[in-house]
Amino acid sequence: MDQHSALTRTPAAGGDFARLWRESRFDGMECLNARFQRHAYAPHTHETYVVGVITAGTELYRCRGTERAARAGQVVVLDPEVLHDGRPAEDGYAYRMFYPSVALFGQAMADALGRPALPHFAATELDDPELFQALRGLHHGLEGPQREPLSTDTDALRAFTALALRHGDLSARPREAGQEPAAVRRAREYLDANLDSPVELADLAAAAGLSRFHLLRVFRKAVGTTPHGYLTDRRVALAKRLLAGFLPLADVALACGFCDQAHFNRVFKGRVGVSPGQYRRGSNPVQDAQAAAA
Template sequence: METGEQTRFWRATGLGGVELLQARYVEQCFAPHVHEGYVITVLEDGAQSFRHRGSEHLAPVGSMVLINPDELHNGRKAVEQGWRYRGFYPEFEHLRTVLDELGLDRGGLPSFNCSVLYDPELARRFLTLHRLLEQPTETLQQQTLWRETVLLLLQRYAKVPEAPAAGNEPQAVQRAKELLAARLSEPPSLEELAAAVNLSPFHFARIFRRATGLPPHTWLTQRRLEQARALLKEGCAPGEVAARLGFADQSHLNRQFKQSYGVAPGVYRQAHGHAGSRSRPG
């Protein structure tokens, strides 16, 4: 068991500056305070006690804590080893943008009526997103997953209505595919893609998924892997392939390639008659 208190605080610039925190607290005892924006946390280990809306609450591992703007609360450990959690601290505008893009903004402040919730699917999604935001992943993926995860949260726990079904926009989807294919190494953000086809970002993401069965970032990954196979067949070394196609590094290429094709890029390259790690000439 790790000991000591640890914190990491940063802002997700690709999400408009949403504040993020990863922390482990043992002796920390938060005095009563409020936040200007929302608090959305997921307990990864231990348990937390806190007072909120005039009642005491217990948040064990696997649970989520939801606190609306300007609501007084405190916080302390509920078990000897303390608690470890990941937190999102979005402002009102960060959530309203998601709703506005789908025509669901009815004015006013989305409000959560539960302090602690147990929703394994939602907790998993927020944890996946938070871990993704720790890495140098592309803005396109971050922005898409943020919108999908926040919408699910708001629909389940803030009485936001279901979004209208995504329509058919074949020309917009085709144009987006062309843009993504032309910029494999430096893909556009979700906002850039949406602006290019005159749609709101979230609406665009939904019609793209409906048309292709994939979110834009996953479609992009598939095109990269197709190009990777072609380059490996020609003799390009895996490291060169990763750099040319916009993978974070060779390890990133290795993981993605093996998940899709069952073998490592180097093995695939060797099977096509290219030994060693020599890069393709020219």
């Protein structure tokens, strides 16, 4: 059963809230953002893994013959085909859930371990604040405005592999990051050549000659940031140079690979402290006036 079926089998009660969508770039993974004061799930299973975070309140549920409680601040995870139900405690609960397919988890594990493997999770509630923040941030990012594929893929791979490697029953471990100067150089060259285009993590890893997981580790070790962080810094540096000229702000955003003007403004201000327009006015007010009049 998918989560849409579970919700419609016992529809949310009045006053409750649920938003469900699918992520096509992650094998059609269902994502659910919900707040329940009264809604109770009938016993059901999923063909997928169940991964999420409790953001408020307490969810009560029965799983593997035991009554359990998942509380705010905890990560929750279930293997595929595990029978469970769900209902709110007196204070209700809110959660953000992912339903990643077995194939998606298998691909992430092959990437991280160099061979096929699937995690098994014996514990269903996890106290792991760092993982909680990573999963919640990923979920917010998927629900929010359009994001760059490199950022989304990086966040998803890091969050799901961290969950499996820390808490899954896996005998194999990733190899040490080590030094990969040639691969890092190839990755930087690829990023520098694609400042104006969307970058896929899989394409970047192929250019570097490493798996996606290993590339993220060696790149951060060598450069001090993720490939997406490096790409963003290079795009902002290019934007600052272009803002000294006469290109309209929308054209500067496009030339630097930002999704739209709002994305450009948000990222630029986050790195520089002022908006692109303010930067242009402060660095060259004469050219800003000429560009506005063009």
